[in-house]
Amino acid sequence: MNYWLMKSEPSVFGIEQLAKAKNSTTGWDGVRNFQARNYLKEMKQGDLVFFYHSSCEIPGIAGVAAVQREAYPDPTQFDKKNDHYDAASDPSSPRWLMVDVKLVRKFDRVIALDELRKHADGKLKDMIVLKRGNRLSITPVTKSEWSFIESLERASR
């Protein structure tokens, strides 16, 4: 099983909305970056995901979700009215994929980016989301990073 981090802007879709969604599940559409797309392709059912809030008051990890459905073509790429429409994508060989994720647990508090950074020279020294200039919306997380962050969260409960 693998671990991931997926960014979402809470003003667009936050963990509260995931909690309220039918079956606490949502389709993660709109990814339009090749590297992120390749990670989507690697995701397996049951993989765990840190749900990260970006571009907001307190950027950080808001909870845990799990991959419910593995990669399938993102229909928004063929919808001319959609912001993520891609005229260059061929329906017989769709360029963009999406997965479905289900909420596992909303954290009692957001594990803020600030707090994660405190460990940027230690346990989280290789964490991609802490790297300068990182903009990738989907990144792999190592098992040790995952366990450490969960311990941070547990310690505060």
Added chain:
DNA sequence: GCCAACGTTGGC
């Protein structure tokens, strides 16, 4: 294939 211009992300 290079690289300047442009658009986007996302923290601050």
Added chain:
DNA sequence: GCCAACGTTGGC
């Protein structure tokens, strides 16, 4: 709102 960092596009 600013701006650094990065991906993509398109001219050559």
